Structures are given as structure tokens and as C-alpha cells.
Amino acid sequence: xxNKEQDACRAWQLLIxxxxxxxxxxxxxxxxxxxxxxxxxVLHLIEPGQPIPMGRLAELLSCDASNVTGLIDRLESRGLxxxxxxxxxxxxxxxxxxxxxxxxxAQLLRHMTRRPLPLSRLSPEDxxxxxxxxxxxxx
Amino acid sequence: xxNKEQDACRAWQLLIxxxxxxxxxxxxxxxxxxxxxxxxxVLHLIEPGQPIPMGRLAELLSCDASNVTGLIDRLESRGLxxxxxxxxxxxxxxxxxxxxxxxxxAQLLRHMTRRPLPLSRLSPEDxxxxxxxxxxxxx
DNA sequence: TATTGTTATACTCTATAACTATA
DNA sequence: TATAGTTATAGAGTATAACAATA
Numbered sequence: 001x002x003n004k005e006q007d008a009c010r011a012w013q014l015l016i017x018x019x020x021x022x023x024x025x026x027x028x029x030x031x032x033x034x035x036x037x038x039x040x041x042v043l044h045l046i047e048p049g050q051p052i053p054m055g056r057l058a059e060l061l062s063c064d065a066s067n068v069t070g071l072i073d074r075l076e077s078r079g080l081x082x083x084x085x086x087x088x089x090x091x092x093x094x095x096x097x098x099x100x101x102x103x104x105x106a107q108l109l110r111h112m113t114r115r116p117l118p119l120s121r122l123s124p125e126d127x128x129x130x131x132x133x134x135x136x137x138x139x
Numbered sequence: 140x141x142n143k144e145q146d147a148c149r150a151w152q153l154l155i156x157x158x159x160x161x162x163x164x165x166x167x168x169x170x171x172x173x174x175x176x177x178x179x180x181v182l183h184l185i186e187p188g189q190p191i192p193m194g195r196l197a198e199l200l201s202c203d204a205s206n207v208t209g210l211i212d213r214l215e216s217r218g219l220x221x222x223x224x225x226x227x228x229x230x231x232x233x234x235x236x237x238x239x240x241x242x243x244x245a246q247l248l249r250h251m252t253r254r255p256l257p258l259s260r261l262s263p264e265d266x267x268x269x270x271x272x273x274x275x276x277x278x
Numbered sequence: 279t280a281t282t283g284t285t286a287t288a289c290t291c292t293a294t295a296a297c298t299a300t301a
Numbered sequence: 302t303a304t305a306g307t308t309a310t311a312g313a314g315t316a317t318a319a320c321a322a323t324a
Contacts, residue, residue, distance in 0.1 A: 036290060036291080036315090037291090038290080038291060038292090039290090053305080054305075054306065055304090055305060055306075063291085063292070063293085064292070064293050064294080065305075065306065065307090066292085066293070066294080066295095066306085066307070066308080066309095067291070067292055067293075068306085069306065069307055069308080070290085070291075070292090070307095071290090071291080074290080085300095089300080089301070089304095089305085090299080090300060090301085090305095091299070091300045091301065091304065091305040091306070092300095092304095092305060092306085093305075093306070119276070121275060121276070122272060122275060122276070126272050126275075129268055129272065130269070130272050133261060133265050133268065133269050136260060136261060136265075137258070137260070137261070175292090175313065175314080176314090177313080177314060177315095178313095192282085193282075193283065194281090194282065194283075197283095202314085202315070202316085203315070203316050203317080204282075204283065204284090205283085205284070205285080205286095205315085205316070205317080205318095206314070206315055206316075207283085208283065208284055208285085209284095209313085209314075209315090210313090210314080213313080228281095228282085228323080228324070229282095229322085229323060229324085230281065230282040230283070230322070230323045230324065231281095231282065231283085231323095232282080232283070
């Protein structure tokens with residue numbers, strides 16, 4: 001029967017609810033770092049030492065490329081991000097974190113993972129189980 | 140020891156990652172319904188038959204009250220939401236869904252729960268376990 | 279006087295369309 | 302001609318501060 005479907009659907013609904021409930025907690029971490037949600041997302045996506053083309057970033061953000069221009073303009077003017085044209089194709093501009101950007105990104109990740117409060121309601125076994133299941137979901 | 144802390148922290152990080160990965164999938168459901176993310180959030184929060192004061196909505200959205208004014212202006216001009224002053228305290232304006240709003244909200248929830256795809260990777264047992272654990276998290 | 283919501287203002291985020299530079 | 306990114310424009314989302322109406 002469709003029990004498996006039902007469980008998957010129910011889990012999906014719960015994850016969405018969790019998403020909504022906590023989408024209002026994450027911004028606290030973001031404003032702690034003086035970043036807008038979009039800027040936070042960008043910093044999260046630019047992995048240290050792995051320059052990423054602007055177009056690829058637009059894909060990951062699911063937004064228009066024109067958007068990325070302004071987003072990066074602001075981060076660059078704050079000294080957190082650098083544009084550099086690729087040697088073999090000068091149309092492409094690769095983004096990388098500056099030292100200051102690295103620092104803010106690390107701070108952001110610390111702040112975002114600072115409050116696992118609702119999770120402490122779970123038993124140790126459930127916490128381990130949740131970790132195992134989620135790892136499979138996001139891999 | 141700190142194992143419990145570690146598991147809670149790890150689970151939190153994974154949920155955040157899940158949040159980021161899927162924050163770009165949910166907007167598809169939102170634009171299907173021709174709603175912005177914020178409008179989607181509002182419709183999600185106004186439960187059918189349970190009028191909610193504007194200030195309470197600002198709390199739930201974790202945003203300034205002045206924001207809610209514009210947000211509701213736009214939804215009201217589209218005929219999805221109604222403002223009504225409470226009889227016993229006419230400062231307070233309670234929000235309720237119109238019939239059209241009810242319809243769009245139901246459509247939105249359907250679209251949002253339409254794709255439990257990554258969840259189908261999990262075994263039936265894991266799906267049930269995930270449901271049980273998440274229920275405790277969002278209750 | 280205190281509270282609820284609105285208005286005015288300014289900035290960020292977002293998409294569309296037209297454009298520039300490079301390939 | 303096609304692609305990567307930018308610019309111009311317009312509308313939505315957001316916060317702060319000053320305001321109006323009600324309590």
C-alpha cells in the first residue's frame with residue numbers, strides 16, 4: 001500500500017514546518033554578523049579556497065545572474081569577497097573569499113550552529129538516529 | 140561527556156544544510172501559486188477560521204509591524220486576506236483568509252508537499268523514525 | 279500615557295530586458 | 302553568433318522613526 005508514500009509525505013511536511021519555525025531563528029545569527037539573509041547564503045556557498053564563477057552562484061541561489069552582480073558588489077565593497085577573471089576565459093569571473101570574508105564566514109557558521117536548543121529535547125539515541133537519517137538526505 | 144551536545148550540534152548543522160538545499164526548491168511551489176516567499180509565509184501562518192492580530196503575525200514572522208502593513212496591503216488588494224477590527228478593542232485588526240485566500244493556501248500546501256523525492260531514499264523504517272523525531276521537534 | 283497599526287524614508291533583494299566584453 | 306556578466310528599471314521585502322487612533 002501507500003504507507004511508504006504517506007510517511008515520506010508526512011516527514012516532508014514536518015521538515016517544511018521545521019523550516020518555517022526556524023527560518024526566524026537563523027536571521028538572528030545573520031544579523032549578529034551584520035549580513036542580510038541573501039549575503040549569508042552567498043557566504044555559505046563560497047567555500048574557502050574554491051573559487052566559484054558568478055553564473056554558478058546564480059544557479060545555486062536559484063536567482064537571476066543580474067542579481068548576483070549587485071549581491072557581490074555589496075560584499076566586495078565590504079571587502080569580504082573578490083572577483084577574478086579566469087585566465088583561459090576572461091568572460092568568467094571567479095569569486096573567492098578575502099581573509100576578512102573567511103573570518104566572517106567562520107563566525108557566521110559558529111553563530112548559526114550555536115543554538116541546538118530544541119534538539120536537546122531529544123534522547124541521545126534519537127539525536128544519533130536523526131543525524132544518521134539526515135546525513136543520507138543531504139549527501 | 141559531551142556526546143549528547145555533539146550529536147545535537149551535528150543534527151542542527153544537518154538541518155541547516157537541509158534548509159539551505161531546499162530553500163531553493165520551495166520557491167518553485169511559491170511561484171507556482173504566484174506568491175512571493177513572504178506572502179507564502181503569511182498564508183501559511185493564517186490558519187483557516189482562526190483570525191490573527193497583525194501584531195501577532197509580526198511576531199511569528201519575526202519582523203517589524205510596519206512590514207506587515209505592506210505585506211497585508213498587497214495580499215488584501217489581491218483579495219486573499221481581510222482585515223477586521225476587533226469589537227472590544229478597535230485598535231487591533233484581525234486577519235482572516237477570504238474564500239479565495241483559502242483556496243490559494245490549500246493549493247500552496249499541496250504544491251509544497253508535492254515533492255518528497257529525496258525522502259524516498261530512506262527505508263520505510265527510517266521514514267517512520269524521522270516522522271516521530273520531527274514531530275517532537277516542531278510540536 | 280501606553281498600545282496597535284500606519285506612513286515616510288531608505289536600503290536590500292529580486293526579475294526582465296537591453297547592453298558590453300569576450301569567445 | 303553565443304555566452305558571462307553588467308546596467309537600467311521597477312517592484313517587493315525589510316527596518317527605523319514619527320504619527321494617528323484607540324484604550
